[in-house]
Amino acid sequence: MAQLICRNLCLGYDGREIVHNLNFAVNPGDYLAVLGENGAGKSTLMRTVLGLRPPMSGEVLFGDGTGRAEIGYLPQQTAVQKDFPASVREIVLSGFEGQSGLRPFRTREQKRTAEDVMERVGLTGLKKRCYRELSGGQQQRVLLARALCAARKLLLLDEPVTGLDPRMTAEMYDLIAGLNAGGATVIMITHDVGAALRYASHVLHIGPECWFGKPADYLSSAVGRPFAERMLREGSLRGGGS
Amino acid sequence: MCATLFGSTSILTLTAGELWLSVGLSAAVIAVFVLFYNKIFALTFDEEFAAATGVKTGAYNLATAAVIAVIIVLAMNLVGSLLISALVIFPALSAMRVFRSFRSVTVCAAVLSVLCTVLGILLSILKGTPVGSTIVAVDIAAFALSVIAGKLTGGVGK
Numbered sequence: 001m002a003q004l005i006c007r008n009l010c011l012g013y014d015g016r017e018i019v020h021n022l023n024f025a026v027n028p029g030d031y032l033a034v035l036g037e038n039g040a041g042k043s044t045l046m047r048t049v050l051g052l053r054p055p056m057s058g059e060v061l062f063g064d065g066t067g068r069a070e071i072g073y074l075p076q077q078t079a080v081q082k083d084f085p086a087s088v089r090e091i092v093l094s095g096f097e098g099q100s101g102l103r104p105f106r107t108r109e110q111k112r113t114a115e116d117v118m119e120r121v122g123l124t125g126l127k128k129r130c131y132r133e134l135s136g137g138q139q140q141r142v143l144l145a146r147a148l149c150a151a152r153k154l155l156l157l158d159e160p161v162t163g164l165d166p167r168m169t170a171e172m173y174d175l176i177a178g179l180n181a182g183g184a185t186v187i188m189i190t191h192d193v194g195a196a197l198r199y200a201s202h203v204l205h206i207g208p209e210c211w212f213g214k215p216a217d218y219l220s221s222a223v224g225r226p227f228a229e230r231m232l233r234e235g236s237l238r239g240g241g242s
Numbered sequence: 243m244c245a246t247l248f249g250s251t252s253i254l255t256l257t258a259g260e261l262w263l264s265v266g267l268s269a270a271v272i273a274v275f276v277l278f279y280n281k282i283f284a285l286t287f288d289e290e291f292a293a294a295t296g297v298k299t300g301a302y303n304l305a306t307a308a309v310i311a312v313i314i315v316l317a318m319n320l321v322g323s324l325l326i327s328a329l330v331i332f333p334a335l336s337a338m339r340v341f342r343s344f345r346s347v348t349v350c351a352a353v354l355s356v357l358c359t360v361l362g363i364l365l366s367i368l369k370g371t372p373v374g375s376t377i378v379a380v381d382i383a384a385f386a387l388s389v390i391a392g393k394l395t396g397g398v399g400k
Contacts, residue, residue: 050294068296079290086287087343097284098296104277130342150295 001064002027003154003185004049009058011044017056019045024204024212026187028064028153031180033196033215034189035227036206042189043076045206046158049187064153069098072151074144076158076189082132088142089127092118095149114149120175121145136163144172148179155179157188161195173199193231249322249374267316274309282306283344320359321374332381333358339385339392358384 002025009022019041026032034042048055050073072095096110106114118124121141126134131142140163147155157176161169177199180186190196196203196215203218205211211223218224256264275282281302284292293299314326321329337350362377369376 052290052294068294071295073291073294075290078288080288083338084287085338085341085344085347086283090283090344091287094280094284094287094292095295097280097292100280104280106280128342133342146291150291 003030003062003064003066004187005061005063006045006049007059007061009045009048009060010056011041011048012056013044019206019210020208022058022206022210026154026185026202028185029180029183029201030185031177031199031201032187032204033200033202034187034204034206035191035193035196035224035231037227040206042206043158046073046156046187046189050156066153070151070153071098072147072149072155074147074155074157074160076162078139078143080131084132086131087128088118088123088131088134089114091131091142092123092145092149095146098150099152110149114145117145117148121148122171137165137168140164141172144175151184154185154187157186159189159191161190161192191231192235193228194235197228246318247322247324248372249318249320249325264316267312271309271313274305278302278305287344321377325374325378328378328381329355332378332385336381336385336388339388340395354384355381 004026006022006024009019010017011019011022018039022045034045036042044053047053049060050071051060051068092114093106093111096106096114100106100110115124118127121144123138123141123145126138126142131139134142140160144157144160147157155176160176161172164172173195176186176188180199188196188200197218200215203211203213203215203224205218205221205223205227207223207227209223211218211221213221219228281297284297285299285302285306289299289303314330317329318326333351333355334347336354337347341347341350358380359377362380363373365371365380366373366376
């Protein structure tokens, strides 16, 4: 039973369509990498799936008992104000808000899960620190921890390694792969074609022509091959990307 | 007219009815804040994430707006519409200079606000100055102190 189905999805802005007739499905345990040029519509797709903006036409369907409260989300650019006073622990715990209904307090189990998650992401020493004092990479990890607390069935990540150094990037990918191995369904937007081909179970290419399938087939597809070659070449010119 | 802009000079001579109304509304606002504390945090910190993960942001935003409106109307009786922003903003700014977590900032801001208001009222009685302006002046002084305190304790923020 598929967790997420997009049927005949058309996305666009101000009457201008940027994604036409997109069809794909994500099953429990899948690791879907979403690739494409800047501005192709990857983030738009993710925001549409999350219900943050309506599609121009088509439908987004959830199955397998997956609702908004089962989804965790790591946005590309956070809407968080720069000066907001919040400790790391409070932010991570806020990931449980969608699951908590009208309950005013967190359960002991949720608090334990949060501690667990923070340890896995390497935040235990920073628990009491204020979010605005942290470096970009640390803030990214805090938001990832929050997304993990929220994600009971499905984890949506929008370029999770942007701005991270190579060591942190590798750690982040390992962490995400571990989560996927543990049963979490992952949908990740990334510019890192190498990582996508290495970790993902499926690839979705967004552009004027969309493509969906297995990573092995992606490189031989008409859409995937030129894109992948260019990205891998640029990556190695830039001095090793991933 | 003057009362609307600068606060009522008769704040020191409230009727019993007005007093109990204020107490009741204050208790209600505090109760709502405590019960919905986590929701308010999620909404004000990152509304988009909250909406994406299943929080009913529309309803809670409406409720928060209603509560804020009640607070503002109550407080305008004290300091008037010109100074109401200062009354609301300064205690929060002061707390943010010194404390690191949302909970400690909100508690500190609330306590500081009450202390400054009491001090402001007492001073205005002693010195014969207008109540609203005196309260805000005390708030500003508290802010200055908290900036110093922040620098001494290693402060918060880059």
